Amino acid sequence: MVNSRRMLVVVARVLLPAGLDPLRDRFEVREGGFDATRDRVLEIAGGADAFVADPSVPVDAQLLEACGDGLRVVANFAVGYDNVDLDACKQRGVVVTNTPDVLTEATAELALALTLAAGRRMSDAERDLRAGRWRGWDPAAYRGIEIRGSTVGVVGMGRIGHRYARLAHVLGAEIVYAGPTAKPEVENEMGARRLELDGLLEAADIVSLHAPATAETRHLIGARELELIGADGVLVNTARGTLVDSDALAGALEAGTLGAAGLDVYEGEPEVPERLLAAPRCVLLPHIGSATVPSRDGMARAVADNVITVLEGREPPSRVV
Ligand code: DGY
Numbered sequence: 001m002v003n004s005r006r007m008l009v010v011v012a013r014v015l016l017p018a019g020l021d022p023l024r025d026r027f028e029v030r031e032g033g034f035d036a037t038r039d040r041v042l043e044i045a046g047g048a049d050a051f052v053a054d055p056s057v058p059v060d061a062q063l064l065e066a067c068g069d070g071l072r073v074v075a076n077f078a079v080g081y082d083n084v085d086l087d088a089c090k091q092r093g094v095v096v097t098n099t100p101d102v103l104t105e106a107t108a109e110l111a112l113a114l115t116l117a118a119g120r121r122m123s124d125a126e127r128d129l130r131a132g133r134w135r136g137w138d139p140a141a142y143r144g145i146e147i148r149g150s151t152v153g154v155v156g157m158g159r160i161g162h163r164y165a166r167l168a169h170v171l172g173a174e175i176v177y178a179g180p181t182a183k184p185e186v187e188n189e190m191g192a193r194r195l196e197l198d199g200l201l202e203a204a205d206i207v208s209l210h211a212p213a214t215a216e217t218r219h220l221i222g223a224r225e226l227e228l229i230g231a232d233g234v235l236v237n238t239a240r241g242t243l244v245d246s247d248a249l250a251g252a253l254e255a256g257t258l259g260a261a262g263l264d265v266y267e268g269e270p271e272v273p274e275r276l277l278a279a280p281r282c283v284l285l286p287h288i289g290s291a292t293v294p295s296r297d298g299m300a301r302a303v304a305d306n307v308i309t310v311l312e313g314r315e316p317p318s319r320v321v
Helices: 017-026 038-044 061-067 086-091 104-119 122-130 159-170 184-190 197-203 223-229 246-255 274-278 293-311
Strands: 008-011 028-031 050-053 073-076 095-097 151-155 174-178 206-209 234-237 260-263 282-284
Touching: 017 028, 017 293, 038 061, 050 293, 061 086, 073 293, 086 095, 095 293, 104 122, 104 159, 104 206, 104 234, 104 260, 104 282, 104 293, 122 282, 151 159, 151 197, 159 174, 159 184, 159 206, 174 184, 174 197, 197 223, 223 234, 223 246, 246 260, 246 274, 274 282
Parallel strands: 008 028, 008 050, 050 073, 073 095, 151 174, 151 206, 206 234, 234 260, 260 282
Antiparallel strands: none
């Protein structure tokens, strides 16, 4: 008798039609829904041949166990994969994939938008206007920085960091960067200088984080580092919340020892610390770095391509392990 079982793809929460449709054409698809709890995800995971996660879904040994021995691929709907226990996946022979490239432009542009919004005090200004506190043109109010003539420090000169550096350079910034490897192509292209992190924090007027979340980068920016950025400096984080000690950041904004901050990511999302919500000179966005139509559709398609290739026995386009 022919075994006619269709392979099962479990989507922990949601996937856009650009990725869902090609998966549904080929496989059985089971979705947890936007508000799926951990228990719900564990409940629907059983029998999965492929599991689709996103940055809010921890993929650990317990979840892999719940999927069962048939699991062949964890396809993360994101370029970052700090939510996935890579060792646990390797041990079970499960492939892990991500969605690089398609979100580079969107995320770099959002980092630039946050740089401008924080550097020009846009949140405070808009809040005051909406609350009826605007009393007319004021030459002393909301004075910020200009990118032209500033030194921009890029922490993590990967794809997104490089694109962000280019955008800032085109606007007239001098670029310095820190990271584990030298990037001669970036140095040749825009005269960027590689510095140790402390040197970068001291030299830069604007610091933008583009490093992955790892044990080594946890609280890379704490009280001491914020002091180095200084009272006129701007910190932008579109990478992962764990890179910054949020208590220290709120303290520096409250005390005026940091100029401004623009954040798209937080420790413990979707919670945002009360102190940051109340902090002055702070622009806060809800993790929308990759939220453009081409980027999110591209990410969904990449998830589908990764799942399809693995389940068809081929090498996926973007394999992490
Ligand atoms: C990613 O892809 O890692 C982003 O944070 C999702 O927007």
